Amino acid sequence: MIFDLAAPRANDELVFLPLGGAGEIGMNLNCYGYGPPDARKWIIVDCGVLFGREATTPGVDVMMPDIRFLEENREDVLGLVLTHGHEDHIGAVAHLWPRLRCPVYATPFTARLVRHKLEEAGLETRLRVKVVPLGGNLTLGPFAMEFISITHSIPEPNAIAIRTPLGVVVHTGDWKLDPDPQLGEVTNDARLRKLGEEGVLACVCDSTNALVPGESGSEADVKKSLHTLIGSLKGRVAVTAFASNVARLQSIADAARAHGREIVLVGRAMRHMVMCARETGYLRDFPKTREEEEAPLLPPNRALLLCTGSQGEPRAALARIAAGEHPYVSLGEGDSVIFSSRIIPGNDLSIFELQNQLAARGVAVLTEQDHFVHVSGHPCRDELAAMYAWVKPRIAIPVHGELRHMSEHARLARELQVPEAVVLQNGEMLRLAPGKAEVIDEAPAGRLHLDGNVLLHEDEGLARGRRSLAYAGFIGVTLVLDRKGRPAADPVVHMEGVPDVVREPVREAIERALNGKRKGGGDIKEQVRIAARRAANDIWGKKPVVRVETVEI
């Protein structure tokens, strides 16, 4: 079907449906639908993951959106468009694409990163990402999209202007304003202003820093500061940064070169990102790097170690160095580690533990708390104000935030005279046009957990169940019964994660339950379960998970 962008049909609607990212900073997945309610065509913008937490989702590596709604409407999904290459925007592609099997579009650097993920998943022959040039255009059914260069903390961040017969939506992706981003284009504000003059229906916008006043700051200033700081240090210098912040890697490398230090890339992600950047035309002026194995050969004041692990990830390079377990790199008295990064919420204790290990070795630890070594990649309040002044949308839709960020973002947008500002939860379908913005439907929403290599819905409760085990352990009772349901041997009691003092009282309670109740069947199992749980609680003050199974001989 050919759509006339200038002529909506009578029943056409334009709707926006976030399935991820409206309520969390992570697992971004946004859907735009166009057409009459019974025959909408869909495009998806981004398909990311959110990292699991040991406290709340133990054993879960990453989480991603439940896309049941899209699977059910698979025939009408025209494509998946990726704004940029961060994990929270592309990390779920290899996991979820087999359920969608739609074309995927991205600019060259992002496409290169996705290709690697597809190779790891063995999907590279089934899915080839279609490459869109920077500033390029892409039309899928009723959606005529234009990629608009913006600035962020990774190469090739894009906003997408989505033109439909019912109006234009500016989907900002992740962005900030940086007049001197060190790598790639500056934000194409001329294009955004032009769209604003033509009239923008809605702006779907990054909320990450909506609580932070002022501006996020420029990479150019970080570069200057790192230059001075690295110049002031003796001994080995290690710098840890997000590997995908390629501009930062360049700034660090430039400072190293200026002070006569050679770059050693330490950690797989660091080497991989530098390779992907070079393959796609970036880092042309990056100095020749040394292999990890060569680190011991360099004099301390001639080396700069660029390391993965700024978030305290236990298997990353810096954690292994701090633990004294890295095969080639060791740090000690007189050496320094610069954390050119921020603390992502939830990672503080892991990062502090890492810093404590470094401090125990006599290594000086320099962070954004005490030195200017990092700027955020997301817009603070003054930058949001600039965006709304350029784009002048009728509707502001905060995404990419928890509720506290999105609520404050909406409040700010209203202050800035945006006529409508709507805070959505994942799964709420918002009609953008015609008429006033209104939630008209709800799609299933939730999280899928990658648990080991199995993808499970959070509602299956596997991680939640293990959280109960973590709190109070497990007691598994096996009752051996004869054909008449009478105990035929001593019950077998598995106890895991409960203290020794619990063992005997629980055994005795099970015996008492069995002696008092010889009828067998489901009832005896429940009697034993309750007795064991109660006995544990009486002595320990906590109730383990108790399961009872029977075997008949």
Add this chain to the structure above:
Amino acid sequence: MIFDLAAPRANDELVFLPLGGAGEIGMNLNCYGYGPPDARKWIIVDCGVLFGREATTPGVDVMMPDIRFLEENREDVLGLVLTHGHEDHIGAVAHLWPRLRCPVYATPFTARLVRHKLEEAGLETRLRVKVVPLGGNLTLGPFAMEFISITHSIPEPNAIAIRTPLGVVVHTGDWKLDPDPQLGEVTNDARLRKLGEEGVLACVCDSTNALVPGESGSEADVKKSLHTLIGSLKGRVAVTAFASNVARLQSIADAARAHGREIVLVGRAMRHMVMCARETGYLRDFPKTREEEEAPLLPPNRALLLCTGSQGEPRAALARIAAGEHPYVSLGEGDSVIFSSRIIPGNDLSIFELQNQLAARGVAVLTEQDHFVHVSGHPCRDELAAMYAWVKPRIAIPVHGELRHMSEHARLARELQVPEAVVLQNGEMLRLAPGKAEVIDEAPAGRLHLDGNVLLHEDEGLARGRRSLAYAGFIGVTLVLDRKGRPAADPVVHMEGVPDVVREPVREAIERALNGKRKGGGDIKEQVRIAARRAANDIWGKKPVVRVETVEI
């Protein structure tokens, strides 16, 4: 034995031994020993807890120091002296005192808080805390102690000057400098200067903010800011703060009164702390408070709700309000919550979740990120510099910090011309005099976990074991064997926290192991265990904890 403070005997040594707090902010327990190596007398300063973490110590409420060393030397422990009433200084008294049974000393407010804990533990008739007046003196054997008033974030914080025949130690406790603390004395800097002039051997000092430049700021300024902020708000206003920060409660109450709002105390700890403060002579000008039950009767702009739960504690008042589950208090559109507190590391995600719930109700959330509503109770670098200038110790011993804080604190002390600065780990016994400061011995050190109501050593591994369950679940296999060790019934398999896809492959692997190996005994159990674990890993990519038990019929 009577000690002549002016005349050390030939073999006398003065030693310092931290058993908690040297390596963590929490569970402070410091020991001072005096005498010849084979006949030292001991005093203990503080006896606190550290809170458990769901990620690293699941199911553990609080942790406290392993005091085996003191138990073994119980006859020579002269007493326990408490500097102030925070949980990380007094929280372990009721748990550990039965192992020590020594006299306990504290100033009136601290003694009142400890009494309550003893009552809860049923120990109030066995232990009566001996009350020392503010600025009072206490001599225990060779230790002549003087309580010196300082400022902190709770009533009655004390430094202790410990005079011994071999020199004076200033043990700062937790402190800051505040010229106008709103409650209690200002820091008695005249006394500290005087001690410095007389000559101080060592200063054992708070490291919490050793990474933070400048000064911590004054409660008086927070009071002014809260006054303005609360005056600007319409609707219901809730303020959450640490209940023990009684000066803050007074500031909030004064602001409420000035703006025609009545105080409702919401949460048990809040009511308890106000009661203890009043009983010991504080809060004489505190307005009459309302009970929780009266909250619904007050017009929104006439109420100020003083709530527990600033750290996102799930059972505290604010969490229940945010969840809409509080029996008397509800907040919504137009209402505000002020977090007059900081985020304690590790609590960020819980606090943000709470704030998200409040945002979802339309409640405005105001925090120290966006308003001046909190100052720290610990000394920043300029304050540490002032202390060292007054006390002029020969030896600086940073405590009350993680390694990163203590290392930086020691670095700062050296910069400030303190001749020796020693970073200790829990259990390291430092000789302070005679001679150069030197680690001369090591005492057992570690953590005790309060797990339910059972006190266990961390090395028993109960929490660690449950952490494994949280990661990959549990499989418990019961083999029913006949007298010859041959399977006599189907094996019973308990599986908890593993996905359904694992069940059949594990069952089949167990069957195969049993069929291949009929000899029985310990060997068959291990064969089955390995087979089950391997089968789970093959299908799931994770290895559950597997236990195998046999029952003979």
